[in-house]
Amino acid sequence: MVVATWNVNSIKVRKDQVLEFLREVGPDLLALQETKLKTEDFPFQPYQEIGYRVVHSGGKGRNGVALLSKVAPKSIKRGFENTSEPDSFPDSEERLIGIEVEGFGFASLLVFSVYIPNGGQPESDYYYYKISFLWQLKEFFEKNFSPEDPIILMGDFNVAPEKEDVFDSVLLEGHICFTEKERKAFFDLLSFGFYDTLREKHPKDKGIFTWWDYQFGAFKKNHGMRLDHILITKPLLERLEEVYVEKRFRAKPKPSDHAPVIAKFLV
Protein backbone atom coordinates (compact mmCIF):
# COMPACT_ATOMS: atom_id res chain seq x y z
CA MET A 1 0.00 0.00 0.00
CA VAL A 2 1.29 3.41 -0.98
CA VAL A 3 -0.15 6.67 0.36
CA ALA A 4 0.85 10.25 -0.36
CA THR A 5 0.02 13.81 0.60
CA TRP A 6 0.58 16.97 -1.44
CA ASN A 7 -0.32 20.62 -0.98
CA VAL A 8 -0.80 21.51 -4.64
CA ASN A 9 -1.44 25.27 -4.23
CA SER A 10 -4.33 25.29 -6.77
CA ILE A 11 -5.55 22.08 -8.44
CA LYS A 12 -6.45 24.12 -11.54
CA VAL A 13 -2.82 25.07 -12.09
CA ARG A 14 -1.44 21.68 -10.95
CA LYS A 15 -4.04 19.42 -12.61
CA ASP A 16 -1.60 17.80 -15.05
CA GLN A 17 1.19 17.49 -12.49
CA VAL A 18 -1.17 15.57 -10.20
CA LEU A 19 -2.08 13.29 -13.11
CA GLU A 20 1.60 12.77 -13.82
CA PHE A 21 2.21 11.98 -10.14
CA LEU A 22 -0.60 9.41 -10.10
CA ARG A 23 0.69 7.74 -13.27
CA GLU A 24 4.30 7.63 -12.10
CA VAL A 25 3.89 6.84 -8.41
CA GLY A 26 0.48 5.14 -8.52
CA PRO A 27 -0.48 5.65 -4.87
CA ASP A 28 -3.48 3.78 -3.49
CA LEU A 29 -4.45 6.96 -1.68
CA LEU A 30 -3.54 10.59 -2.33
CA ALA A 31 -4.46 13.48 -0.04
CA LEU A 32 -4.47 16.96 -1.56
CA GLN A 33 -4.60 20.37 0.11
CA GLU A 34 -5.11 23.94 -1.10
CA THR A 35 -7.17 22.96 -4.12
CA LYS A 36 -8.54 26.52 -4.00
CA LEU A 37 -11.94 25.89 -5.52
CA LYS A 38 -15.52 25.10 -4.53
CA THR A 39 -16.43 21.49 -3.70
CA GLU A 40 -18.33 20.94 -6.96
CA ASP A 41 -15.74 22.69 -9.18
CA PHE A 42 -12.99 20.07 -8.67
CA PRO A 43 -11.79 18.56 -11.99
CA PHE A 44 -13.00 15.06 -11.08
CA GLN A 45 -13.06 13.55 -14.55
CA PRO A 46 -9.38 13.17 -15.52
CA TYR A 47 -8.67 11.36 -12.26
CA GLN A 48 -11.73 9.14 -12.49
CA GLU A 49 -10.67 8.20 -16.02
CA ILE A 50 -7.44 6.70 -14.68
CA GLY A 51 -9.19 4.73 -11.96
CA TYR A 52 -9.43 7.00 -8.92
CA ARG A 53 -12.44 7.78 -6.77
CA VAL A 54 -12.35 11.43 -5.72
CA VAL A 55 -13.89 13.24 -2.75
CA HIS A 56 -13.38 16.97 -2.32
CA SER A 57 -14.41 19.72 0.06
CA GLY A 58 -13.38 23.28 -0.64
CA GLY A 59 -14.18 26.97 -0.80
CA LYS A 60 -14.02 29.50 -3.60
CA GLY A 61 -10.42 30.52 -4.19
CA ARG A 62 -9.13 29.26 -0.86
CA ASN A 63 -8.36 26.16 1.22
CA GLY A 64 -9.81 22.91 -0.10
CA VAL A 65 -8.95 19.28 0.69
CA ALA A 66 -9.40 16.13 -1.37
CA LEU A 67 -8.80 12.40 -1.24
CA LEU A 68 -8.16 10.26 -4.30
CA SER A 69 -8.54 6.54 -3.75
CA LYS A 70 -8.25 3.40 -5.87
CA VAL A 71 -10.98 1.75 -3.78
CA ALA A 72 -14.47 3.13 -3.25
CA PRO A 73 -15.03 4.96 0.06
CA LYS A 74 -17.60 3.34 2.37
CA SER A 75 -18.31 6.69 3.98
CA ILE A 76 -17.18 10.34 3.82
CA LYS A 77 -16.65 12.77 6.71
CA ARG A 78 -16.31 16.53 6.31
CA GLY A 79 -15.09 18.93 8.98
CA PHE A 80 -15.29 18.59 12.74
CA GLU A 81 -18.09 16.24 13.71
CA ASN A 82 -19.12 15.62 17.28
CA THR A 83 -16.70 18.09 18.80
CA SER A 84 -17.36 20.63 21.55
CA GLU A 85 -17.26 23.80 19.43
CA PRO A 86 -17.78 22.93 15.75
CA ASP A 87 -19.31 26.37 15.04
CA SER A 88 -16.10 28.08 16.19
CA PHE A 89 -14.35 26.59 13.16
CA PRO A 90 -16.49 27.72 10.20
CA ASP A 91 -13.88 26.65 7.62
CA SER A 92 -13.30 23.17 9.01
CA GLU A 93 -15.18 21.55 6.10
CA GLU A 94 -12.69 23.17 3.71
CA ARG A 95 -9.79 21.90 5.82
CA LEU A 96 -10.65 18.34 6.83
CA ILE A 97 -12.06 15.47 4.79
CA GLY A 98 -12.00 11.80 5.63
CA ILE A 99 -13.03 8.51 4.10
CA GLU A 100 -13.50 5.02 5.42
CA VAL A 101 -12.21 2.31 3.10
CA GLU A 102 -12.16 -1.45 3.26
CA GLY A 103 -8.98 -3.18 2.27
CA PHE A 104 -5.25 -3.24 2.88
CA GLY A 105 -5.97 -5.96 5.45
CA PHE A 106 -8.41 -3.83 7.41
CA ALA A 107 -12.20 -4.01 7.51
CA SER A 108 -12.23 -0.27 8.15
CA LEU A 109 -9.26 2.00 7.46
CA LEU A 110 -9.79 5.71 8.15
CA VAL A 111 -7.96 8.19 5.95
CA PHE A 112 -7.95 11.98 6.39
CA SER A 113 -6.63 14.91 4.39
CA VAL A 114 -6.08 18.01 6.54
CA TYR A 115 -5.01 21.60 5.89
CA ILE A 116 -4.16 23.39 9.14
CA PRO A 117 -4.51 27.21 9.01
CA ASN A 118 -1.29 29.06 8.29
CA GLY A 119 -1.60 31.35 11.30
CA GLY A 120 -0.34 34.63 9.85
CA GLN A 121 1.72 36.56 12.37
CA PRO A 122 2.62 34.90 15.69
CA GLU A 123 0.36 36.08 18.52
CA SER A 124 -2.29 37.41 16.11
CA ASP A 125 -5.95 36.29 16.39
CA TYR A 126 -5.41 34.06 13.37
CA TYR A 127 -2.38 32.50 15.09
CA TYR A 128 -4.55 31.49 18.07
CA TYR A 129 -7.17 30.21 15.64
CA LYS A 130 -4.46 27.90 14.26
CA ILE A 131 -3.51 26.66 17.74
CA SER A 132 -7.19 26.08 18.60
CA PHE A 133 -7.69 24.27 15.31
CA LEU A 134 -4.95 21.80 16.27
CA TRP A 135 -6.57 21.26 19.69
CA GLN A 136 -9.98 20.76 18.10
CA LEU A 137 -8.48 18.25 15.66
CA LYS A 138 -7.18 16.21 18.59
CA GLU A 139 -10.59 16.41 20.26
CA PHE A 140 -12.19 15.25 17.00
CA PHE A 141 -10.13 12.06 17.11
CA GLU A 142 -10.61 11.53 20.84
CA LYS A 143 -14.39 11.81 20.60
CA ASN A 144 -14.88 9.81 17.42
CA PHE A 145 -12.10 7.23 17.29
CA SER A 146 -9.63 5.14 19.25
CA PRO A 147 -5.83 5.00 18.83
CA GLU A 148 -6.40 1.27 18.28
CA ASP A 149 -8.28 2.07 15.06
CA PRO A 150 -6.17 2.07 11.88
CA ILE A 151 -6.04 5.78 10.98
CA ILE A 152 -3.93 7.75 8.49
CA LEU A 153 -3.99 11.52 9.06
CA MET A 154 -1.98 13.30 6.42
CA GLY A 155 -1.71 16.78 5.05
CA ASP A 156 -0.24 20.23 5.46
CA PHE A 157 0.03 20.87 9.21
CA ASN A 158 1.91 24.15 8.78
CA VAL A 159 4.13 23.15 11.70
CA ALA A 160 7.80 22.17 11.62
CA PRO A 161 7.91 20.04 14.79
CA GLU A 162 11.62 20.07 15.67
CA LYS A 163 14.78 22.01 14.94
CA GLU A 164 15.86 19.37 12.42
CA ASP A 165 12.73 20.27 10.46
CA VAL A 166 13.86 23.77 9.45
CA PHE A 167 16.94 24.91 7.53
CA ASP A 168 18.10 27.31 10.23
CA SER A 169 16.56 26.82 13.66
CA VAL A 170 18.24 29.93 15.10
CA LEU A 171 17.06 32.23 12.31
CA LEU A 172 13.55 30.77 12.28
CA GLU A 173 12.88 30.53 16.03
CA GLY A 174 9.65 32.40 16.71
CA HIS A 175 8.77 32.45 13.00
CA ILE A 176 5.30 31.27 11.95
CA CYS A 177 5.19 27.44 11.65
CA PHE A 178 8.11 27.15 14.06
CA THR A 179 6.96 28.80 17.28
CA GLU A 180 6.93 27.02 20.63
CA LYS A 181 3.11 27.03 20.92
CA GLU A 182 2.57 25.55 17.45
CA ARG A 183 5.11 22.82 18.01
CA LYS A 184 3.58 22.01 21.41
CA ALA A 185 0.10 21.81 19.85
CA PHE A 186 1.44 19.46 17.18
CA PHE A 187 2.97 17.10 19.75
CA ASP A 188 -0.23 17.30 21.79
CA LEU A 189 -2.10 16.06 18.70
CA LEU A 190 0.40 13.19 18.36
CA SER A 191 -0.35 12.20 21.97
CA PHE A 192 -3.74 10.91 20.82
CA GLY A 193 -1.74 7.97 19.53
CA PHE A 194 -0.29 9.16 16.23
CA TYR A 195 3.19 8.39 14.96
CA ASP A 196 5.08 10.75 12.66
CA THR A 197 6.05 8.31 9.89
CA LEU A 198 9.01 10.33 8.58
CA ARG A 199 10.61 10.37 12.03
CA GLU A 200 9.85 6.69 12.60
CA LYS A 201 12.05 5.88 9.61
CA HIS A 202 14.51 8.80 9.80
CA PRO A 203 14.75 9.73 13.49
CA LYS A 204 17.53 12.29 13.33
CA ASP A 205 18.08 13.16 9.66
CA LYS A 206 18.47 16.86 8.94
CA GLY A 207 17.51 18.74 5.79
CA ILE A 208 14.37 16.74 4.95
CA PHE A 209 11.83 19.38 3.96
CA THR A 210 8.45 19.47 2.21
CA TRP A 211 8.06 23.23 1.59
CA TRP A 212 10.41 25.82 0.12
CA ASP A 213 9.57 29.51 -0.37
CA TYR A 214 9.06 30.54 -3.99
CA GLN A 215 11.34 33.51 -3.23
CA PHE A 216 15.05 33.86 -2.53
CA GLY A 217 16.10 30.77 -4.51
CA ALA A 218 15.03 28.79 -1.44
CA PHE A 219 14.62 25.43 -3.16
CA LYS A 220 18.01 25.61 -4.83
CA LYS A 221 19.64 26.32 -1.46
CA ASN A 222 17.44 23.73 0.31
CA HIS A 223 16.17 26.47 2.59
CA GLY A 224 12.92 24.74 3.53
CA MET A 225 10.74 23.44 6.30
CA ARG A 226 9.06 20.09 6.96
CA LEU A 227 5.40 21.10 7.22
CA ASP A 228 3.61 18.20 5.55
CA HIS A 229 3.24 15.01 7.54
CA ILE A 230 1.83 11.50 7.33
CA LEU A 231 0.63 10.44 10.78
CA ILE A 232 -0.54 6.91 11.55
CA THR A 233 -1.90 4.99 14.52
CA LYS A 234 -0.25 1.92 16.00
CA PRO A 235 -2.04 -0.78 13.95
CA LEU A 236 -0.30 0.65 10.86
CA LEU A 237 3.10 1.19 12.44
CA GLU A 238 4.39 -2.36 12.14
CA ARG A 239 3.56 -2.34 8.43
CA LEU A 240 5.37 0.93 7.69
CA GLU A 241 8.16 0.27 5.24
CA GLU A 242 9.46 3.55 3.83
CA VAL A 243 8.79 7.32 3.91
CA TYR A 244 10.26 9.97 1.61
CA VAL A 245 9.73 13.38 0.02
CA GLU A 246 9.35 13.36 -3.75
CA LYS A 247 11.42 16.49 -4.45
CA ARG A 248 11.26 15.98 -8.25
CA PHE A 249 7.85 17.64 -8.31
CA ARG A 250 9.20 20.76 -6.59
CA ALA A 251 11.89 21.06 -9.29
CA LYS A 252 9.49 21.09 -12.26
CA PRO A 253 8.41 24.24 -14.12
CA LYS A 254 5.47 25.97 -12.38
CA PRO A 255 5.67 23.82 -9.25
CA SER A 256 3.65 23.97 -6.07
CA ASP A 257 5.75 25.38 -3.23
CA HIS A 258 5.23 22.01 -1.48
CA ALA A 259 6.56 18.62 -2.55
CA PRO A 260 4.61 15.35 -2.12
CA VAL A 261 5.37 13.07 0.83
CA ILE A 262 5.02 9.33 0.24
CA ALA A 263 4.70 6.43 2.69
CA LYS A 264 4.88 2.76 1.73
CA PHE A 265 3.37 -0.06 3.77
CA LEU A 266 3.83 -3.81 3.61
CA VAL A 267 0.39 -5.19 2.90
Added chain:
DNA sequence: ATGACTGTCTTTGACAGA
Protein backbone atom coordinates in the same frame (compact mmCIF):
# COMPACT_ATOMS: atom_id res chain seq x y z
C1' DA B 1 25.04 34.97 -13.84
C1' DT B 2 25.26 39.52 -9.57
C1' DG B 3 19.78 36.11 -9.86
C1' DA B 4 12.38 40.00 -9.58
C1' DC B 5 7.40 34.54 -5.88
C1' DT B 6 2.71 32.71 -7.01
C1' DG B 7 -1.95 31.81 -6.40
C1' DT B 8 -6.83 34.10 -5.84
C1' DC B 9 -10.56 37.62 -6.96
C1' DT B 10 -17.57 40.20 -9.46
C1' DT B 11 -9.12 41.58 -10.17
C1' DT B 12 -6.34 45.79 -13.06
C1' DG B 13 -3.60 46.05 -7.30
C1' DA B 14 -4.49 43.91 -2.62
C1' DC B 15 -3.94 39.87 0.02
C1' DA B 16 -2.59 35.42 1.61
C1' DG B 17 0.53 31.97 1.69
C1' DA B 18 4.66 30.21 5.13
